[in-house]
Amino acid sequence: MVEQDIIRMVNEVFNESFEIPEDKLVPGANIFNDLGLDSLDIVDLVVALQKKFAVTIRDDERVRTIRTLGDIHNFIQLIKKENKK
Amino acid sequence: MIRFLKLAYLNFTFYLFFILFSSAAVTSCGVGIVLSALVLSRRRVLRLLRRVICWYGTVIIRILPFPLVRIRYTNYASGEDQGPFIFVCNHRSSSDPFLMAGPCRPYECIQVVNVWPFRLPVLGLVAKIAGYLSVREMPFEDFLKTTSKLLAEGVSVIVFPEGTRSRDNSVGQFHSAIFRVALQTQRPIVPLCITGNERIPPVGSGILEPGIIKINRLKAVPWETYRTFTPFKLKNFVRGMIIQEVAAMEKAL
Numbered sequence: 001m002v003e004q005d006i007i008r009m010v011n012e013v014f015n016e017s018f019e020i021p022e023d024k025l026v027p028g029a030n031i032f033n034d035l036g037l038d039s040l041d042i043v044d045l046v047v048a049l050q051k052k053f054a055v056t057i058r059d060d061e062r063v064r065t066i067r068t069l070g071d072i073h074n075f076i077q078l079i080k081k082e083n084k085k
Numbered sequence: 086m087i088r089f090l091k092l093a094y095l096n097f098t099f100y101l102f103f104i105l106f107s108s109a110a111v112t113s114c115g116v117g118i119v120l121s122a123l124v125l126s127r128r129r130v131l132r133l134l135r136r137v138i139c140w141y142g143t144v145i146i147r148i149l150p151f152p153l154v155r156i157r158y159t160n161y162a163s164g165e166d167q168g169p170f171i172f173v174c175n176h177r178s179s180s181d182p183f184l185m186a187g188p189c190r191p192y193e194c195i196q197v198v199n200v201w202p203f204r205l206p207v208l209g210l211v212a213k214i215a216g217y218l219s220v221r222e223m224p225f226e227d228f229l230k231t232t233s234k235l236l237a238e239g240v241s242v243i244v245f246p247e248g249t250r251s252r253d254n255s256v257g258q259f260h261s262a263i264f265r266v267a268l269q270t271q272r273p274i275v276p277l278c279i280t281g282n283e284r285i286p287p288v289g290s291g292i293l294e295p296g297i298i299k300i301n302r303l304k305a306v307p308w309e310t311y312r313t314f315t316p317f318k319l320k321n322f323v324r325g326m327i328i329q330e331v332a333a334m335e336k337a338l
Contacts, residue, residue, distance in 0.1 A: 017315070017317070018315070018317045018318075019315075019317075019318055032258065033258065036258045036259070036317075036320075036321060037317070038258070038259075038260045038261050038262075039260075040225060040260070040261050040262060040265065040316070041261055041316070041317050044315075044316075044317070
């Protein structure tokens with residue numbers, strides 16, 4: 001899966017699950033301050049990402065370090081790579 | 086010079102009477118509540134205590150700082166009676182919780198607060214006994230269970246979903262916990278918009294400044310309106326209503 005596909009699919013998750021408009025979905029956007037998610041929304045986000053990418057990230061400690069949309073793109077890319085191995 | 090004198094007068098008289106009134110109120114009401122607990126059911130005692138807290142708040146914010154601090158309350162939901170409600174307020178000042186008696190009357194209410202109000206001497210203990218909730222100290226499942234039970238008993242819930250006071254008068258991002266409760270319990274949500282008390286007192290200070298506090302109670306958002314919303318959409322929907330009203334209130338000042 002190429003980076004552009006990951007970005008598109010992550011953005012789709014934000015659009016479908018949270019109805020956040022495309023123009024706000026820039027890699028530097030802070031998911032808490034700029035996009036308005038809170039800790040409970042993160043649970044919903046994780047569930048939606050797991051479904052979209054067919055991965056298990058719920059218990060991954062690295063989720064806690066995510067702050068920006070760009071962090072999510074990188075994290076999903078990393079998970080995908082790890083799953084390939 | 087006149088400003089300084091007003092400030093000195095306001096703070097001296099307010100804090101003097103605050104201490105005197107609070108001491109008298111806590112002592113006399115404390116005795117009253119303990120005595121009533123001997124003859125009334127726990128439910129009725131709690132109802133009484135919550136009413137007493139309401140009156141205490143009214144005296145503290147409406148009477149003690151008057152006439153240098155005035156309150157103007159507008160109710161756009163006049164005639165509406167389908168409580169209990171979930172009252173959702175913007176949060177600018179530590180005086181916000183004291184302002185709730187007016188807009189939330191005649192409903193029996195509890196407030197969802199941050200950790201610090203529970204650490205206040207005496208008042209924190211009274212809030213705890215009255216069933217006020219410290220949302221940061223409880224898992225969401227417990228919060229959902231407790232608030233659902235309260236709403237089912239007819240107790241309205243007052244929430245400041247920004248979680249902390251605004252530092253620049255903007256309305257901060259909302260936490261979704263109470264909106265998840267609303268979706269589950271199907272109770273109407275009443276947005277309360279507060280302006281004018283950002284310096285009564287300012288963040289990080291205890292000094293009250295003279296001013297006019299405006300509170301606008303908007304029409305309730307019924308379950309039928311938000312039933313298809315996600316928690317995220319619902320919190321931003323209500324936040325949008327509050328932002329719009331607060332902007333209009335500030336423009337009118």
